[in-house]
Amino acid sequence: MEAIVQEVVKPEDLKKFEQRFNEQCLRGQPSATAQFEYAWCLVRSQSPSDLRKGTLLLQELFHKTADETAKRDYLFYLAVGHTRLKEYEKALKYAKAIQQVEPGNHQAREMTAYIEKKMKKEGLIGMAIVGGAAAVAFGALAGLGVALAKK
Amino acid sequence: MAAGPYNYSYIFKYIIIGDMGVGKSCLLHQFTEKKFMADCPHTIGVEFGTRIIEVAGQKIKLQIWDTAGQERFRAVTRSYYRGAAGALMVYDITTFIVRSTYNHLSSWLTDARNLTNPNTVIFLIGNKSDLEAQRDVTYEEAKQFADENGLMFLECSAKTGENVEEAFLDTAKKIYQNIQDGSLDLNAAESGVQHKPTTPRNTLSNDQPQSKDGCAC
Ligand SMILES: Nc1nc2c(ncn2[C@@H]2O[C@H](COP(=O)(O)OP(=O)(O)OP(=O)(O)O)[C@@H](O)[C@H]2O)c(=O)[nH]1
Numbered sequence: 001m002e003a004i005v006q007e008v009v010k011p012e013d014l015k016k017f018e019q020r021f022n023e024q025c026l027r028g029q030p031s032a033t034a035q036f037e038y039a040w041c042l043v044r045s046q047s048p049s050d051l052r053k054g055t056l057l058l059q060e061l062f063h064k065t066a067d068e069t070a071k072r073d074y075l076f077y078l079a080v081g082h083t084r085l086k087e088y089e090k091a092l093k094y095a096k097a098i099q100q101v102e103p104g105n106h107q108a109r110e111m112t113a114y115i116e117k118k119m120k121k122e123g124l125i126g127m128a129i130v131g132g133a134a135a136v137a138f139g140a141l142a143g144l145g146v147a148l149a150k151k
Numbered sequence: 152m153a154a155g156p157y158n159y160s161y162i163f164k165y166i167i168i169g170d171m172g173v174g175k176s177c178l179l180h181q182f183t184e185k186k187f188m189a190d191c192p193h194t195i196g197v198e199f200g201t202r203i204i205e206v207a208g209q210k211i212k213l214q215i216w217d218t219a220g221q222e223r224f225r226a227v228t229r230s231y232y233r234g235a236a237g238a239l240m241v242y243d244i245t246t247f248i249v250r251s252t253y254n255h256l257s258s259w260l261t262d263a264r265n266l267t268n269p270n271t272v273i274f275l276i277g278n279k280s281d282l283e284a285q286r287d288v289t290y291e292e293a294k295q296f297a298d299e300n301g302l303m304f305l306e307c308s309a310k311t312g313e314n315v316e317e318a319f320l321d322t323a324k325k326i327y328q329n330i331q332d333g334s335l336d337l338n339a340a341e342s343g344v345q346h347k348p349t350t351p352r353n354t355l356s357n358d359q360p361q362s363k364d365g366c367a368c
C-alpha cells in the first residue's frame with residue numbers, strides 16, 4: 001500500500017489532465033471522467049494545495065453519482081489524498097466506508113491497515129515533539145500498546 | 152522469515168494490462184502469495200506487488216503494477232506503462248475477444264507498443280485455462296496472434312496456478328537475456344531496469360549465495 005499511497009504523479013501527466021479538465025470547464029459542465037482523471041492526478045501530487053483540490057473534486061463527484069462502483073473508487077482516492085495530507089482520521093473514515101459499499105475489498109482493507117499504522121507511528125513522534133496534552137496522552141497510550149505487544 | 156536486508160542485483164518493472172475481469176489481479180496474487188482470490192473485486196486504479204526471483208544465479212526484484220481494466224481508469228493507467236521492462240497482456244480464454252475482433256487485443260498491444268520502449272518484453276497470457284469446458288478461444292488462434300506480433304505466449308490459470316510462475320519468470324529471463332546481449336541499454340531512460348551496485352562482499356564471491364548469518368560479529 002505504501003507504493004500506491006506515496007507514488008508521485010509525473011508533472012506532465014498532471015498538466016495533461018488539468019488542461020483537459022479546464023477545457024471542459026470552459027465549455028460548460030466537465031464530464032465525470034475528466035474530473036476524476038484530473039483528481040486522481042492531483043491526489044498524487046506533492047503540493048498540499050493540489051491534494052486539497054483533488055479531494056474537493058472527488059467529494060463533488062461522490063455526491064453527484066448514484067453508481068456504487070464509482071463511489072467506491074472516489075472513496076479510495078479520497079483516502080489517498082487525506083493520508084497524504086496527514087489527515088488520518090478523515091482518511092480512515094473514507095477507507096472504512098469502502099468496506100460498507102464492498103465488504104471484503106482487499107484494497108480497502110490494506111488501506112485501512114496502512115493508515116492505522118501511520119497514525120500509530122506518527123502518534124509516537126507527536127509525543128516527542130509536540131508535547132501537547134492530547135498528544136502526550138495519545139502517545140503514551142500508543143507507547144503502552146507497543147510495549148505490551150513486544151512481550 | 153525475518154525481513155532481512157534483501158539482496159538483489161536488478162529491479163525489473165512489470166505492468167499487467169487487459170480487459171476487466173480477465174484475472175489480472177488474481178494472476179498477480181497467485182504469483183506473489185501463491186493463493187487464489189475467488190471473489191476478487193474490480194481493481195481500483197492500480198495494485199502493486201513485488202517478488203524476488205532468480206535468473207541465471209542473479210537475484211531480481213520484480214515490481215509489478217497491475218492496472219484496472221475498467222474504462223474509467225484507462226487514460227490515467229496508461230501513464231504506468233512508461234518505463235516497463237515487461238508487459239503481461241492478459242485475456243480470458245472463455246471470452247471470444249481474439250476471434251471476434253482481434254481488435255481488443257490489438258488495441259491493448261498498440262497501447263503497450265506506443266507507451267513502452269522498443270525492448271519491452273510483451274507476454275500474452277490466456278488466463279482461466281482451468282475452464283476448459285467454457286473455452287471460446289483456441290490455443291492455436293491465440294498462438295498465431297502471438298507469433299504474428301512477436302509476443303511470448305502461454306495459457307495459464309490463476310486458480311490452479313498452472314503456468315503462472317512460468318509466465319512471470321520467462322518474461323524476466325527474456326529481459327535478462329536482452330541485457331546480456333546488449334539489446335537493452337540499462338543507461339537509457341525508462342529501460343524499466345535498475346541495476347543495483349553489488350556490495351563488495353558480493354563481488355568477491357559472485358557465485359555464492361550470500362549467507363544471512365555470515366556477519367563478522
Ligand atoms: N476459474 C477461474 N477464475 C478466475 C481465474 N482468474 C480469475 N478468475 C476469476 O475472475 C474474476 C476476475 O478476476 P480479477 O483478477 O479480479 O480480474 P482483473 O483482470 O483484475 O479485473 P479488473 O481489476 O476489473 O481489471 C474473479 O472473480 C476471479 O475469481 C482463473 O484462472 N480461473
Ligand SMILES: [Mg+2]
Binds near residue numbers: 175192194220
Ligand atoms: Mg484487477
